[in-house]
Amino acid sequence: MNTPPSLAPAEGSIDCTVQGPLLLIAINRPAKRNGFTPKMFRELGQAYTRLDDDPALRVGVLHALGEHFTAGLDLPTIAPLMQRGEKAVPLGLVDPLNLGMDGYRRRSKPMVVAVQGITYTLGIELMLAADIVVAADNCRFSQLEVKRGIMATGGATLRMAERAGLGNALLHLLTGDEFGSTEALRLNFVQKVVPAGQVLDEALRIADVIAAQAxxxxxxxxxxxxxxxxxxxxxxxxxxxxxxxxxxxxxxxxxxxxxxxxxxxxxxxxx
Known part of the structure; x- marks a missing residue:
């Protein structure tokens, strides 16, 4: 399901595929390690809203094309929004980060996430905002905002401590270090670790089981x-x-x- 970088739009895209009761949501900007632009944020909010609004869809599966899940924000395109205090996801849509902010809807249907390779900053926050995370054994995680002079505002400061305890959360939040899938599993950031190349198949298997329930x-x-x-x-x-x-x-x-x-x-x- 990988898309060659030459075929992906320069600003990236969020591509949706319906597979029975599942909505597969693909992050598509592999040439830039799937770094998120404002366009991608907007389309991700639209995809999450589609999942909630279509009664035929029961479970979402978020994954990425290429070798990496996402390197996080594309700062040159996102920084102007931060400076103006603006959000990239339009009001009225389902918030992919599920923070319960005024003006946004909260997701009601289950979301399974498949992560692989580089999974930095926003990538961690998107998976913590979901329900079940399957990680490849080659994942490289980092919540490195402190290294860029900013703070994680997509839920990491809330959910990392909730899952792993304050000390474990601050160890990674305050150092911005890189850690692997074994550590992510220990901290309850992910639920399963599988060999690289099998991560999407396992996420789909879990989603199919959930979709078969009432x-x-x-x-x-x-x-x-x-x-x-x-x-x-x-x-x-x-x-x-x-x-x-x-x-x-x-x-x-x-x-x-x-x-x-x-x-x-x-x-x-x-x-």
């Missing part, structure tokens, strides 16, 4: 787990009875019971 239940489960992390277990627990009551009345719940009785795979419709 869509309403998947969304509700994801939302409740996220609420527990962001607002605490007591807040998330308050939703148990009402959410379960609604799910249990759905057509999918009835299909789940029928499939159990009939000893066959369930066929969920998201209703």
């Amino acid at each position: 869509p309403l239940a998947v969304v509700a489960t994801r939302n409740n787990a996220l609420k527990a992390v962001e607002h605490g277990p007591l807040a998330a627990m308050q939703d148990f009875i009402t959410v379960q009551q609604g799910l249990s009345r759905s057509e999918d719940a009835a299909e789940g019971v029928r499939s159990f009785v009939e000893k066959r795979p369930a066929r969920f419709e998201g209703r």
Whole structure:
């Protein structure tokens, strides 16, 4: 699925492919190590919004063309936006970083990410903002904003500490050092490590398994787990009875019971 650098647009692009219930979202600027331009940010927000708005799509899979996931921001094109305090993703779209900022929607459907090679700055923040990350064993991670005189504002300062503890997070945030997939797995930044060349296949396998489950239940489960992390277990627990009551009345719940009785795979419709 690699695209030769000569065929990729100079400003890069975000290319979408529908594969059954999956939306494959490809970062396409391999000649520049997939460095993100404003155009790519805008198209990524549009792709995430498409995933949420299309009822036929159940899971997103974010991956990259070429050898590397992304070297991060293309600073010459992004710096003017930073200086003006502007965002590259238009208001009203789903925020790929899922930060809950005013004017942006939050993603509701699952996102699986496949990372390989260089995965710097924004690359780490995009994978931490997703739900499940599969990493190639050749990954090179770095949250190196301090080496450029700026701060990570895409969620790394929040989620690295949440996943790995404050000391582990600051070790990498304050040094901007480079670390590999084994360390990323130890810190809970990624969920699986596979040989290079197999990362997208494994991400697709996981996404297919998720897509086969009851869509309403998947969304509700994801939302409740996220609420527990962001607002605490007591807040998330308050939703148990009402959410379960609604799910249990759905057509999918009835299909789940029928499939159990009939000893066959369930066929969920998201209703």
